[in-house]
Amino acid sequence: MAEIVGAYFTSHVPAIGGAIHRGDQQTPYWKPFFDGFPKVHEWLAKVKPDVAVVFSNDHGLNFFLDKMPTFAVGAAAEYRNADEGWGLPLYKPFKGHAELSWHIIEQLVDGEFDVTICQEMLVDHAISIPFELAYPEAKEWPVKLVPIGINTVQHPLPSAKRCLALGRAVHKALEGWQGDDRIVVIGTGGLSHQLDGKRAGFMNPDYDRFCLDNLASNPDALTQNSIHEIVQLAGTQGVEVLNWIAARGALGPSALEIHRNYHIPISNTAAATLLLEPA
């Protein structure tokens, strides 16, 4: 029987990739953020996942406004990074787990989540950076990938309530999976930040703390705000917390927080790292 070993959440600011590339992890600016990761490494070495179900948002690499799925599930044998517009070194490719992807897709659609099915999907820094942080020494990723994309770009966005329900439907699918995989659920992005407009640079530690304090024990609390209210509270790109909310749903009904790190600022972002285990 498959086992869900836990959930890992972290921010995916592109600048983190630059810091890793330059080896800046121990510089005064970056150390408080990277200090959140030894515990993640220990935990992953202990629970040994071999597949990751990752909730994240595309940043104009795989999807453009011509076709913008609200929820998209990857069902590929392999996922590659590509030039995101800045000519940076490419991130390592991922092996897919197409059988599990199709199982999730079938179960989701059966549960009336009519997702977009992607047999080809480029993955951007939103997936690669959390893996670089989690497995800094890896020559190739030790887990297979099932990527689930949530539209955080083009409004109307799915509500927090709907994203939590999506996650819970993924959990149900994982519970029914007959493979013997050890599954880690991952949510990436956030927390509060805003890149655009006269309010650029906005962060909100109070709201971030509310999200972190409730994610394990009472995730429904995060669904009480509309998308408009979440933008107001978390910033235009802070809506990436939707990825965290969905991932929390996929972890299962009850959860225990085992690690948390929160640091302002990383680039323009309030950065957070969190580990939860099923309880």
Next chain:
Amino acid sequence: MATQSSSGSPPEPIPGTTLFDGEAARRGYALNAMCYSFNSKENRDSFVADEGSYMSRFNLAPEQREAVARRDVLGMIAAGGNIYYLAKLAGIFGLSVQDIGAMQTGKTVEEFKQFLLDQADEA
């Protein structure tokens, strides 16, 4: 029974904030399509070689062309630009998200970086 969304008045605008909604997505389509094309180095090089003809190829509206020519990020957003795509254009201009933040908020880059750091003290 009326739903909340149809019976309630539209939510209050958030100061200094544009939600990238359908109206913006329609208005900004050409500009965002051009920015999306910058995932290719060949396209970035073509833009740098001749900005004007590259913008013509994507049928940018006059206000979009002017905002790009002026490196006016707020103008690009007003013309329907979305920051996820505009970030690729900013990369061509060598602008970081702190540079863009400073431009939009009327701060110097140092002031904007300090503004970010100061929020740590309030956390």
